[in-house]
Amino acid sequence: MNAVIDHHASHGHDDHHPVLAGWRRWVFATNHKDIGTLYLLFSFTMLLFGGTLAMGIRAELFRPGLQLFNPELFNQLTTMHGIIMVFGAIMPAFVGFANWMLPLQIGASDMAFARMNNFSFWLMVPAALIIALAFFMPGGAPAAGWTLYAPLTLQMGPSMDATIFAMHILGASSIMGSINIIVTVLNMRAPGMTLMKMPMFCWTWLITAYLLIAVIPVLAGAITMTLTDRHFGTSFFNPAGGGDPVMYQHIFWFFGHPEVYILILPAFGIISQIIPAFARKRLFGYASMVYATASIAILSFVVWAHHMYTTGMPVTGQLFFMYSTMLIAVPTGVKVFNWVATMWKGSMTFETPMLWAVGFIFVFTMGGFTGLILSMAPIDQQLHDTYYVVAHFHYTMVAGSLFSLFGGVYYWGPKWTGVMYSETRGRIHFWLSLIFFNLAFFPQHFLGLGGMPRRYADYPMQFADFNMISSIGAFGFGLMQVYFFVFVVIPMMRGRGAKAPQKPWEGAEGLEWEVPSPAPHHTFEIPPRLDASATRVID
């Protein structure tokens, strides 16, 4: 089992460069673990930045009337909150997990393209700076919503161009990251690690990476056409020149809908690792989980116009997109059933990662149900662009993606840092986050049903109470993430806490638990020999 370490001991570090000291280690990083750490820290910074904007939104909506921001600035806050959370926080966080965990899980020495890996990370930093500085450009940040619908984008100031540029850079970074992941997973698996023995996290990321490569160029096209409409006299989307604003929405959502699965499939992967570990059982229905993930990915290409029911599609269009959207419930349901079956007759314990995973299933499924309700075109007619939609996608993106990320940090954090987190603090973080999250977003369902449109800086008096409750929940949720950073992340990074054993979780399986904690800088430098299940290193 200690083949890897023995190898280290006998060869020392003579066959590769020593770890660079100081800043050079990070700027010139080619090691997948270092780059993973960079991605995770970057995404957490962006989470706090985007979260701060959200606090601004909720503060303004705390009571009716305009108290803190003028409506223009309010629209900038909602727009940049969306862009930062999607492109700056959630996506890079999953890439960080991929960098850290994929090579460890498949028994590879590193990612396939180490230098490209460095480039794809460092591209994100200038892009993030451009986005952050957009607020200080003439006219402020873009205020057209994260979806950047034309022709409103034509009225935006220069920060719109800057943001388009930044999104191009982020897109290039994502494509490079995806290529790296696909090549790594397909080519660098240890002998014996067949595709159908791969951990679920690898599978979900492999599928996600294909989605990214397929749709990021579509987004790039849409925003480039916006750019040329703005400056070079084209009229792709500008109705004044015969362009079609609805065409923008079609192109955008052809990217946008797979994008939301890009944000959730790796989350499914993390949950599929955590649940079996703490149920002390194998994942139920592994093969069907793989097929379900692939089905969701494929279906995600044919549902985009369910974001556009109110643009006035013909009956046949509405029906097609309604049926295809409803179909997605089937593979998603299969996943939930498989997780519950994995827990059934298990021997469960509820350490913090498991709490997040169970919380994920519970709350994400609520987001799934509201998704099912929204999939019905006639009902969506009522709920489209109301707070109901805001509630729905925060239930899937926050209670889905973000909860799984937290679960993943607690689950693999001991492997990364070599120390255990404080179980008490983990529990505080989980329970209060769960309560505040629901306090923030559950009332938004009612607001939407009652008819409050989204992206509103001000609202009729009748919506006041639920908005106030929602704001209080949001402030609490925001505070809990600061708590997480100060009392969980920082102590772990500084090595404060009980020493983590090589495998801190009794029921965990997989190659990542075959290397010591913290994982040495270089692992699996020669391909390990695996047992039949490809979860243990033999010799």
Added chain:
Amino acid sequence: MINTYKVPKGGRCPGRSRTATTFLALPGAALWSGAAQAVNDLPGGPAVNAVNFQPPATRIAEILHSLHGFMLVLCASIFVLVFGVMFYAIWRHRKSVGHQAKELSEPLWVELGWTIVPLLIVIGMALPATKVVVAQKDTSNADLTIKVTGMQWKWGYDYLKGEGEGIAFLSMLDTGQREMANSGRPEGDDYLLKVDHPLVVPVGKKVRVITTAIDVIHAWMVPAFGVKQDAIPGFVRDLWFRAEKTGDFYGQCAELCGKEHAFMPIHVKVLSQDDYSRWVVEQKTLMTGQVDASSQVAGEASEQRSEAGGNTR
């Protein structure tokens, strides 16, 4: 009680004081500078702390109401079923109660079963929804056709066909409302919903609304009618409704259209046929004494367009 709005025949709902607000305001005392105000349900508009759709005023809205109720029951049953199983497992299959892990066999019928059953449920959902989609889209044989033009940030109404043909006017938020917003201390049951000229339609008649816009995309919605349709510059789309009762009904712009997005409400006044005919005559008399209102709208529109063009910064 602050209520600048004249309540129609339906009568006023009993005022509910916002005690919950007063309680919850404590943590946010810094933001809460005024005393809690009383606010009432606005008939035809939002209700205080409503947890469901606004009361329907058209057949379609009624169907949507029951369709949503059906979905809610369906989702709740699945929720209880799935999470009943999960929480039972959490309760009984724990290590701390000495439960030993037992691998389950994975027969094919299980996987097939929980693929096929949801598929059947989904089909059961799709059937009633399909009927509604078809009904919503049938804008033929309208008694009255009105063009709605979205502008930053007001609505233009042109009566194109049917009784009242030729009437045209602009409808925008009452100016006092916007000042109240800026003051940060709004009040009134119709806050942000009060307009200068409401759209007037007859009861029981099929009204076809054609939407378009002159600058950016807006969306015309009236929740009580169960309608929402984007108003897209350069394109026309349509929707229809048949109001079943007289009264006032409210909606707001539902597609982000710039900084005053929250300040371009929709107010539809549904009159009895007699009152409507009287209103039409009134408007026609007014119009003959004035510049032709429809050209006025067109003038405004082109003015707006040039403004929008010069506004690209």
